[in-house]
Amino acid sequence: MSPVEQAKLPTPRDSYGLGNSSVIKSLAHSLGFFACGIAKAEPVDEAVAQKYRKWLENGEEASMAYMANYLEKRLDPRLLVPGVRSIVSLALNYAPAQQLPEGEYQIAAYALGLDYHDLMKVKMRELAEKIAAKFHSFQETEENQPLNRETRTKDNETNIKECGKKVPLSPRGERGWGCFCDTAPVLERYWAQKAGIGWIGRNHQLIIPHAGSMFFLGEIFLPFEVDVYDEPMANRCGSCHRCIDACPTRAIIPGEDFHAERCLSYQLIENRGELSAEAKTAMGDTIYGCDRCQTACPWNRFATPNTEPALQPKPELLNMSKEKWHNLTVEDYRRLFKGSAVKRVKFEGLKRNITVKKP
Numbered sequence: 001m002s003p004v005e006q007a008k009l010p011t012p013r014d015s016y017g018l019g020n021s022s023v024i025k026s027l028a029h030s031l032g033f034f035a036c037g038i039a040k041a042e043p044v045d046e047a048v049a050q051k052y053r054k055w056l057e058n059g060e061e062a063s064m065a066y067m068a069n070y071l072e073k074r075l076d077p078r079l080l081v082p083g084v085r086s087i088v089s090l091a092l093n094y095a096p097a098q099q100l101p102e103g104e105y106q107i108a109a110y111a112l113g114l115d116y117h118d119l120m121k122v123k124m125r126e127l128a129e130k131i132a133a134k135f136h137s138f139q140e141t142e143e144n145q146p147l148n149r150e151t152r153t154k155d156n157e158t159n160i161k162e163c164g165k166k167v168p169l170s171p172r173g174e175r176g177w178g179c180f181c182d183t184a185p186v187l188e189r190y191w192a193q194k195a196g197i198g199w200i201g202r203n204h205q206l207i208i209p210h211a212g213s214m215f216f217l218g219e220i221f222l223p224f225e226v227d228v229y230d231e232p233m234a235n236r237c238g239s240c241h242r243c244i245d246a247c248p249t250r251a252i253i254p255g256e257d258f259h260a261e262r263c264l265s266y267q268l269i270e271n272r273g274e275l276s277a278e279a280k281t282a283m284g285d286t287i288y289g290c291d292r293c294q295t296a297c298p299w300n301r302f303a304t305p306n307t308e309p310a311l312q313p314k315p316e317l318l319n320m321s322k323e324k325w326h327n328l329t330v331e332d333y334r335r336l337f338k339g340s341a342v343k344r345v346k347f348e349g350l351k352r353n354i355t356v357k358k359p
């Protein structure tokens with residue numbers, strides 16, 4: 001962008017008034033988000049930053065090298081998106097309405113339907129556009145009119161592709177905006193707790209009171225302040241330790257950092273090599289991910305099944321038997337998991353997990 005074009009861009013301060021947090025939340029709920037909270041964009045608390053640095057120093061990220069990338073941006077969202085003033089934290093329910101049949105191989109609940117990254121980003125983009133339209137205060141011209149439906153749909157498709165390349169979204173190309181879900185250096189659970197949606201439990205998941213932890217998280221970065229910021233939510237785990245007792249690999253130990261390398265979610269998805277001996281014995285019938293520290297959590301008793309069509313498992317997936325899994329071909333895999341987050345593990349990775357089990 002040339003300096004002349006740059007100068008034409010409105011700055012966050014003169015383009016927007018103060019955002020009304022209740023309006024933003026009500027827009028979020030109207031688009032199907034279960035929870036929405038808003039925090040001021042500022043560096044993460046020093047204690048959290050230190051803990052994260054120590055976690056990396058101890059090599060606990062295992063082979064997930066991306067967790068160490070862009071450290072300073074991860075610890076200060078203003079470096080990630082210059083001009084950001086507020087962070088809207090969003091949660092979308094994925095508690096399953098249908099499970100894979102008992103006694104058959106299981107995959108983690110979040111991966112039963114279509115890839116949540118795409119769904120979240122389309123929804124967040126739509127919300128960002130609505131917010132921009134509500135709080136954009138400079139005079140509307142042909143160039144800054146809200147996008148029409150046709151353009152918006154096309155734009156969403158482009159954004160889905162862009163998001164894969166970790167490009168932040170901006171409703172009108174202005175600075176200070178961003179939409180993120182899992183693909184950028186953002187401490188999502190930290191911001192969700194900071195925005196008062198829930199707390200980070202002993203199982204390292206974001207727990208929403210009276211709703212549980214089966215939620216996709218996303219953030220919209222805003223280039224303006226809002227009238228009311230939410231208070232961080234205090235931890236309500238109390239003396240409970242059910243998730244710790246339920247973890248078959250001792251990935252969560254009280255008073256210790258999270259041992260990602262031991263976790264079945266890491267072993268069965270992120271680990272590209274051979275499964276650890278511990279994972280092979282602990283995985284039980286699960287061939288992708290692990291939900292045990294979530295299903296053990298008493299707050300998940302309050303979970304309500306999601307009604308989002310994109311998150312429902314395909315009939316073919318519900319009909320999979322152990323025998324079919326062991327005979328899975330690459331064509332079956334492509335058909336079953338087209339547009340699914342399970343693609344992350346690739347055919348070879350899923351086969352590796354299945355092959356550990358006796359047919």
Ligand code: SF4
Pocket residue numbers: 203246247248249250251252262263264265289290291292293294
């Ligand atoms: S996902 Fe499974 S292995 Fe990982 S911490 Fe939770 S219970 Fe333990």
Ligand code: SF4
Pocket residue numbers: 201202203204207236237238240241242243244296297298299
């Ligand atoms: S199981 Fe208990 S300790 Fe673990 S996250 Fe849930 S409430 Fe907290």
